[in-house]
Amino acid sequence: MIEARHAASVVDAQLRVIASGSGGNLSILTLQRRDLPPRHVCIDLGIGPRTLARRLDEHAPDVRLEDVAAVLITHPDGDHLRSTWRRTLESTGWPVFAAPSHHAALATMAAPARLLRPLADGGREVPILADVVTATTALAPHDDHGSTVIRLRVRTTRGDLRIGWATDVGRPTDEMRSLLSDCEVLGVESNYDAELQAASPRPPFLKARITGGHGHLSNAQALDLVRSLATGTTPDRIVLLHLSRECNDIDLVRDLWHGHDPNLAGRTHVAEQDRPIGPFDLLDRRPLAAGV
Numbered sequence: 053m054i055e056a057r058h059a060a061s062v063v064d065a066q067l068r069v070i071a072s073g074s075g076g077n078l079s080i081l082t083l084q085r086r087d088l089p090p091r092h093v094c095i096d097l098g099i100g101p102r103t104l105a106r107r108l109d110e111h112a113p114d115v116r117l118e119d120v121a122a123v124l125i126t127h128p129d130g131d132h133l134r135s136t137w138r139r140t141l142e143s144t145g146w147p148v149f150a151a152p153s154h155h156a157a158l159a160t161m162a163a164p165a166r167l168l169r170p171l172a173d174g175g176r177e178v179p180i181l182a183d184v185v186t187a188t189t190a191l192a193p194h195d196d197h198g199s200t201v202i203r204l205r206v207r208t209t210r211g212d213l214r215i216g217w218a219t220d221v222g223r224p225t226d227e228m229r230s231l232l233s234d235c236e237v238l239g240v241e242s243n244y245d246a247e248l249q250a251a252s253p254r255p256p257f258l259k260a261r262i263t264g265g266h267g268h269l270s271n272a273q274a275l276d277l278v279r280s281l282a283t284g285t286t287p288d289r290i291v292l293l294h295l296s297r298e299c300n301d302i303d304l305v306r307d308l309w310h311g312h313d314p315n316l317a318g319r320t321h322v323a324e325q326d327r328p329i330g331p332f333d334l335l336d337r338r339p340l341a342a343g344v
């Protein structure tokens with residue numbers, strides 16, 4: 053029995069953020085079990101299959117799309133599920149996990165209805181990869197549909213690994229905080245700098261949509277959220293997601309984190325729109341050599 057449990061556990065887990073931002077979001081969690089091919093879980097498919105194939109060719113040639121085992125979609129916006137995926141999804145049959153309230157919209161975008169699976173079960177864990185990965189979720193405020201905050205629990209040979217994912221979340225909520233509270237790995241959006249947003253030529257309605265609690269998290273909100281979750285050495289990996297090209301700047305993010313919490317800054321990376329980052333070895337518990 054012990055042998056069988058061990059065989060089902062992950063010996064290596066890696067995270068790559070292939071694209072992040074309003075031009076498209078796609079991350080890949082790679083799980084390696086002993087003596088088995090790797091299995092990939094995609095979080096969002098917001099760049100098209102050709103762009104993904106090109107980026108994998110260049111940056112991660114060992115990641116093969118035939119090893120994708122599941123897809124998670126945070127919410128039904130075009131930068132999280134691109135319409136060009138329909139044919140690939142039809143032919144691969146990858147299960148597409150999403151909040152039940154998002155299914156109808158996703159089916160009209162690119163996800164064949166027969167592949168849609170519920171990414172929520174009244175607070176209970178949903179199996180994503182048999183007995184190796186489970187998910188619990190909370191719906192966060194974001195535009196009309198809301199966005200799904202995800203907590204993945206991965207069974208590894210070193211115990212459970214918890215990965216939290218919060219992107220396109222209008223504001224931090226208590227439900228989100230409790231869902232993400234014990235995650236060793238966090239992906240959190242850090243969309244805009246408040247001053248750059250206010251000074252931008254964007255129309256007032258757009259600024260209000262983004263900053264009004266149903267849009268995106270500012271840099272300061274992202275930092276506050278992560279600091280409120282941090283205890284001791286947890287989380288030990290943080291990736292900041294979905295930076296705005298127009299209203300953000302990586303140096304501002306860097307200064308903010310180093311100014312307020314150099315310790316957390318040392319564990320933090322910033323995802324980019326056009327250049328993949330990672331792989332981050334999620335079972336390697338040593339501090340990062342260099343953070344933001």
Ligand SMILES: [Zn+2]
Pocket residue numbers: 073074077129131132220294
């Ligand atoms: Zn988005």
